Amino acid sequence: MKTGYEKIYERPKTLLPTRMHYCPGCMHAIVHKLIAELINEMDLQEKTIGVCPVGCSVFAYDYIDIDWQEAAHGRAAALATAIKRMLPDRVVFSYQGDGDLAAIGTAETIHACNRGEKFTFIFINNAIYGMTGGQMAPTTLDGMKTTTTPYGREAVTAGMPLKMCEIVSQFDGVVYAQRVSCNNPANTRRTKKAIQRAFEIQQQGLGTTFIEVVSNCPSNWKCTPEVSMDRVKEEMMPYFPLGVFKEPRS
Numbered sequence: 001m002k003t004g005y006e007k008i009y010e011r012p013k014t015l016l017p018t019r020m021h022y023c024p025g026c027m028h029a030i031v032h033k034l035i036a037e038l039i040n041e042m043d044l045q046e047k048t049i050g051v052c053p054v055g056c057s058v059f060a061y062d063y064i065d066i067d068w069q070e071a072a073h074g075r076a077a078a079l080a081t082a083i084k085r086m087l088p089d090r091v092v093f094s095y096q097g098d099g100d101l102a103a104i105g106t107a108e109t110i111h112a113c114n115r116g117e118k119f120t121f122i123f124i125n126n127a128i129y130g131m132t133g134g135q136m137a138p139t140t141l142d143g144m145k146t147t148t149t150p151y152g153r154e155a156v157t158a159g160m161p162l163k164m165c166e167i168v169s170q171f172d173g174v175v176y177a178q179r180v181s182c183n184n185p186a187n188t189r190r191t192k193k194a195i196q197r198a199f200e201i202q203q204q205g206l207g208t209t210f211i212e213v214v215s216n217c218p219s220n221w222k223c224t225p226e227v228s229m230d231r232v233k234e235e236m237m238p239y240f241p242l243g244v245f246k247e248p249r250s
C-alpha cells in the first residue's frame with residue numbers, strides 16, 4: 001500500500017526503494033535523490049557509471065540503480081579517470097566527501113582536474129569527517145569544534161579551510177565549477193540544474209566538471225537537522241559562497 005508521500009511523489013525507477021542509512025536531515029540523501037531523478041529524466045540509466053567513495057556515502061550504490069565502482073579512500077578521481085578513458089561514451093561521476101576528495105585524495109583530485117579528465121566530480125562538503133565520528137576535515141571552518149579540535153580549529157596550526165571550487169577553477173582542464181547547496185527548496189532546484197549542466201557539458205567532452213555541495217552533518221555538528229540548515233546558511237556560506245566559478249568558453 002502506498003504511503004501518503006508515495007501518493008504524491010512518483011519514485012524514479014533509478015531511485016531504489018532501499019531504506020536509507022543516513023542520519024535524519026543529512027544532505028547526502030537529498031543529493032542522492034536529485035542524482036537519481038536527473039539520471040531518470042535524462043534517460044541515462046544505462047549510460048551512467050558512478051564512483052563511490054569511502055565515507056558516509058560509501059553505500060550510494062544501494063540507492064541509485066546505475067553501474068557503480070567502489071574506490072579506495074581518496075582514489076575516486078583516479079578510478080573515474082580510468083573508467084571515463086575506457087568508456088568515453090558513458091556519463092561518469094565521482095561522489096565524494098571532503099575527507100575523501102580534499103584530504104586523502106587531494107593529489108588525485110588536483111591532477112585529474114589539471115589533466116582535464118572528462119568526468120564530473122560531485123563533492124559533498126560537510127566540513128567534517130562524518131563516517132569516522134567527526135574529526136577535522138580540510139574544509140572544517142576556522143574555530144569550528146570537532147573531535148580532533150575540541151577547542152575549535154585554529155588557523156595558526158591547521159591553516160584556513162580549503163576552498164575547492166576556487167582551487168580547481170584555476171586549472172585549464174576544468175571547464176565548469178559551481179558551488180551549490182540544498183539548504184532550502186530553491187537552492188535544491190539549483191543543485192539539480194547544476195548537476196544536469198555538468199552532465200551535459202561532460203557529454204560534449206569539454207573537460208572536467210566540478211560541483212561542490214555545501215552540506216551539513218547534524219550528528220557530528222551535534223545539532224538538530226533544522227539548526228544544521230541554519231548553520232549551513234549562516235556559518236558555511238559566508239566562507240564557501242555559492243555560485244558559478246567557471247563556465248565553458250563560448
Ligand SMILES: Cc1ncc(C[n+]2csc(CCOP(=O)(O)OP(=O)(O)O)c2C)c(N)n1
Pocket residue numbers: 054055056057073096097098099100101104124126128129130131132137
Ligand atoms: C585508507 C583509509 N584511511 C582512512 C580510513 C578511515 N576513514 C573512513 S571514512 C573517513 C572520512 C570520511 O569523511 P568524508 O570524506 O568527509 O565523508 P563523510 O563521511 O563526511 O561523508 C576516513 C578517514 C579508511 N577507511 N581508509
